[in-house]
Amino acid sequence: MGLLSLAVAAPSALFSAALAVEALRGRDHWLGVLALMGPLWVLSSVGAWLCLRPLVGTTLRIGTDGLSIRRLLRRRFVPRAEIAGVGVRGAALVVERPSGKPVVVTTSGAEEAAALARRVAEALAGQAAAAPVEALAALDRAGRPLAEWRHAVIALLRESAGYRRAGIIADDLFSVVEDGAVRPERRVAAAAALASCGEPSAKARVRAAAEACVSNKLRIAILRAADGEIDEGALAAAEEEAMRRA
The missing domain is CATH 1.10.287 (Helix Hairpins)
Incomplete structure (x- = not known):
């Protein structure tokens, strides 16, 4: 027909x-x-x-920063902060939001919808513990020039007695870079600070946090920071995208 x-x-x-x-x-x-x-x-x-x-397929990507839903030429992003919970309604995945209508994603059947609901719930429950306020404040640019800000961020771990003896500080930074609810500026700064410690395991963990993002702009900004550099253009694009979503 x-x-x-x-x-x-x-x-x-x-x-x-x-x-x-x-x-x-x-x-x-x-x-x-x-x-x-x-x-x-x-x-x-x-x-x-x-x-x-x-017959038109839907692609759903699940990341630490939210959900990306692509259907035909339309892409919709649901930030993590807007996800109050997930459920199943027949053959559809239902993403509940604190305000506004829920987001409904049609699947091939009830089993697939239930599997997706479990996967989204696991991603939301797997977030790192919130970092202390002091750690977050130290990562803010606060109007400083890029070079000055980068130098201060890199010094966060170097001023301690070393990476292995600064476990609390390093753990705080990992909490920031792995938390999808934290704004891009802080996640990028935390990534740059961890990259400066010289530990291959730290850089690998930062890269894993970047790959867990569904936002391409945010992923690029964190990956650049994992190499020890803060790309101002990439960060600005990620920040603009985050503000537009908000």
């Missing part, structure tokens, strides 16, 4: 366009035909969409 409706919609659209051109030229006798072809095109297009819509 969808293909049949589509086969009717395409030629009727072309014919309606041709009739509209003739009507604009002052040939009023085409208006009656256009009045018939126009509704036919609308009805056939709607019928094609309703019939073919279930």
